[in-house]
Amino acid sequence: MDNFIVAMSRYKRRKYDETLQLCDKMLENNQRDQAAWLLKCNCLVRKSYIDDLEIDEEGIGDILLDENTVSQFARPGTSFQRPITSRQGGGDINPIMRPMSKSGRPITGFARPGTNKPVSSSQNRLETALKGNRPGTTRPITSGGRYMRLGTASLASSGDQFLDANKLDMKKIAKKGAIAKAICNYLLYVEINPKKALELSAEATQISEYKDWWWKERLGKCYHILGLQREAEKQFQSSLKNENIIKTQLELAKVYIKLDQPITAIECYRKGLEKHPHEIQFVLGIARVYDQLNQQTKAVEFYKQVLAFESSNMEAVAQIAAHQFYIDQPEESTLFYQRLLQLGINTAELWNNLGLCLFFDGQYDLFYPCFERALQLADETNRAEIWYNISHVFIYMGEMGMAYQCLKMVLQFDPHHAEAYNNLGVIEIKHGNIERGKYELQVSMKEGEMLLEPHFNSALWAYNTCEYQDAFKLVNKAIFIYPDHEESIKLKKQIEDILKVF
Template sequence: MSGESVIEFTGFIKACRLFRENRLAEAEAVCTNLLRKNPLDQATWALKMQCLSDSTYVDELENEDMGLAETFLDQNVIAPNARPGTSFARPKTSAKGVNPILRPTTNAGRPLSGVVRPQSSFKSGSMDQAVRTARTAKTARAVSSTSARNMRLGTASMAAGADGEFVNLARLNIDKYAADPQVNRQLFEYVFYYLNDIRVAHQIAGTASKAAGFEDYYWKNQLAKCYLRLGMLQDATKQLQSSLEQKKLIETFALLSKAYNRVDQPMAALKTYSAGLEVFPENVTMLTGMARVQEALGEYDESVKLYKRVLDAESNNIEAIACVATTYYYGGKPELAMRYYRRILQMGVSSPELFLNIGLCCMAAQQFDFALSSILRAQSTMTDDVAADVWYNIGQILVDIGDLVSAARSFRIALSHDPDHSESLVNLGILKHREGKIDEARSLYSSATSKNPYMFEGNYNLGLVSFTQGKYHECRELIEKALAAFPEHEHCKKILNHLKPLYESI
C-alpha cells in the first residue's frame, strides 16, 4: 500500500475516505477507475451508486412539489364538502380566523406565512382558476404531473457518464440485487433519487421488503415513498402504518402525516404528529409539521405556540423564527417581530426579504433611520423575483409618509417587475380612485381581481366602485367573492343588506 515515492491512500480506502469527507465527485471518479479495473467489485459499485444518489438527494419530507394535475385531478380527497376546520380547502372561518386586511394573503388565497414553502401554494378553487392564475410570469407551475424538480433529476441521469448510464436497469437482474441487503439500499436510492424511475424503485423496495421477511421498517418506508410519488396514497398509508407497528421513527410519523395531508385529512395528520411527539418528545420535525398544518388551517394561535415550542428545542430554526415574527408583525407588535428578524440576521442570513421585513418593522416601530438603511440594503441586494415585493412595500411606506405621487410611481415600478403583482394593482387603483379617476381605478381593480381571484381588497374595492356607479348586479357578485375571502367584513355585509331590498323590489 505504501508507494516508494508518494505515501497516500489508494483504491477503495481512498474512495471510502473521500465519500466520508463528502467529496462525492472525487469519490465517484475513484470508484469509476476501480470499476474499470474490476467491474465486478460490488462494494465499489455500491459506493459509486451512493455517490451519485447522494448528489441529487432531496429530503422526501420537504419535497412537496406538486404538479397542477396532481393538485386538481386527484381523486384522493375523501370528503368533498368537509366541515370547516377539517380540510385545507375550508380553513376555519370563525372569529379566530385571521383578518385578511390585517394579514395579507397569497395568490392562492392563503394568509401569508413567514416562510415560503411549496405547500403554501396549494390551490383551493377550481382547476380553471388555477390554470388562469398559473399563467403568471413568476409562479409558473408545471402543468404535468411530474414537477419541474423531478424532471430535472430525470435528465441529470442522462448526462451521467460519457459511456452511457452507469446502471442499465433494463439489463440488471433487479430481483437478485434487490434481495441482497448489502447493496439494495444503495441501488434503491440510486434508482429513486438519481434515475427518478419510481416504478423500478418500487419493484426494488418490494423485493427487498420481501427478502427482509416484511420485518424491516426501512423498506416499508421506502415503499411508502414510492407510493407517495406515484400518488397511491392509500397504499402509502398502509405501508407506513405497518412500519410504525414495527419501529416508531420520526421519519415514519412525518411521512404518514404527509400522506394524510395529501388526502386533505389535516386532523389525522395532527393526530399522527401528536403520536410521534409521545414517542419523541419535543421533536422538531413533528412540531414543525404540526405548526404548518395548523397554519394552513388558519389556526394561527396554535401554530405560533407550536413554533415557539420548536424554538425551545431548536433555537436556530429559521422557519419557526420567521413564522413567529410574521405573526407578531401582523398582530401589531412590530418591535417584537423585529427582535425575531434580527435573530435571523444574527444567524447569518442576509436576504433582501429579511432586510425588507426588518425595515418594515422599524418603520412600524418608528425607528426611521434604521428603516431607511434596511430598505436601502434590501433594494441594493434584491433579485428579480423579489423586486416587485420590495417596490410594493416601498410604495406602502411612501403612502404612509403621504408622498402619493412617489407611491404611485413605486407601485408602477413593482408592476414593471411583475405585471401580475395584484397588491400593487389594487393600491395603484386606490390612488387613482382618490384622484377621481374612477375608470382607471376600475380597470386596475378588475385586472387585480383577474390576476388574483381570491383577493379580498380587489374584489371589495371593485364592488364598492360598482355600487357607487349603480352596477348593483356586478357589485353583488364581487362583494360575495370578497365575503368568501373575509366572511366577517362588516362593510361587505352592509352593502349586501343595501342591495337586498333592491333585488326584492324587482
C-alpha cells in the first residue's frame, strides 16, 4: 500500500508520531513531495494545537501596559474591575455566605482561566498578579507567555526545526493556497510566532482581494495575541461580514472581554445565538460574563439553558451546584454533585463539596467518608482547602479544639491562607490569648485584602478596647468590601456617635 495513503489513515486516527515517521520517509525519497510536506505540516499543527478560546488569563505585562480602559471610573456592573457588590445595585453575592478569592472575586464552582481576575485598583491588581493565589502559581509575563508554556513540550519533542520563519518569502507563500494556510497555522501553534503569521495573513488577504473570511480571522487572531485589540476587533467584524462562523464570533466576544466591555461581549454572544440558536458556547459565554459581574442569579439561568441543550455539561452542573449550596439549599446541591459523580468525575474537590453538602443537609452518617476520600485524592494544591472545610465542620459541631488543630494543618500546607488566620485569631481571642489573636487577624488582613471577616473582627476588637480611630478605619474598609453588611454599618454608627462626643 502506498505510504501516503497509510499516513493519511493514521493522521485521521490521530496517530501523529507514526504519521510524522512516514512523512519523513517520503520526504527522504523526494524532497519536493508537496503532499507529504503538507501532511507533515498539518500533523505538527495538530500535535501542538490548543483550544485558545479558553486562554484569557491576564499577564503582568498586560496589566502594566493596559491602554484599553474605556473609563477609569466605570459604573458598577459595566466593568470587570467594578462588579456589582451591593444588593441595591442588582448584585446577589453575599461575601459572608460565599467565599471570596484574594483578588476579591467570588470563588466559582468551576475553575477556568480568568476566574481569578483582580477587581481592585491597578496597583493591587499588579500585586495580585505577582503574588499568585498560591506560592509558585504566578502569572506569565504576558498573555502570550501562556501560549509559550503550552507549546514548549511539543516543540521539544519535534526535533529539528521544520521551517525557518526568517527565511520565508511571505509574498510567494501567500499565493499557494492550502500550503499558505498550513504554514500560517504552523507559525501560530508550533513556533508561536504571531508577527510572522500576521505578515503572511496580511499578504494573503490582499491577494484574495479582502474576500476570504479565513485570512481575516487569522489576522484578528494575530492582532489579539499581540495585544492590538482594536485592530483585532475590526478584522473579526470584517470576517463575520463575509462568513458568519461560530469561532469568529467567539473570538470577537473574547476581544471585548479583553477590552473590559462585558455588556458589549454579552451583545456579541446574543448576536451569535440569533444565527446559531443551538450553540451552547454562546450561552456559556453569557453565563460566564454574568458570573464575573457578580450577577449569579442571571448566570444560573443561562447555565440551566446549557443543561437543556447538553445535560452532561460539567461546567454548568458544577456552577449550579455551587449556587444552590450558597443559597442554603444543600439538598439540591447534593443532587448536582451526584450527577458529576455519574459523569465520571473523581476529584478531591468534588468529594469535598459533596461532604459539605451532606453535612449541612443533616446526613451526618455520610459526610465523613466523603472527606476521607477527598483527603486521599488531594495533592499539595487543594489539601489546605479540604482541611479548612473540615475545621468548619468541627466549628459547627462545637469542637473548637479539633477545629484549632485543623486550622493549624491548613497553615502547614498553605502558610498564606487568609481565612485560616482569621478563624485562628477568633479562637485565640476566645481562649484568652489576646496578643496572639490580634496578630493572627493582622496577618489575615495582609494576606486577604478583600476579605470581609478579618477587617470586621479587627474593627470590633478595636472598638471593644476603646481604640476608636483604628476601629473607624477598619470598619470603613469592611463596608467598602461589602456595602450591605449590617453589622459593619451598625458598628460604624456607634463609633461615629462616640467620636462626636470627643
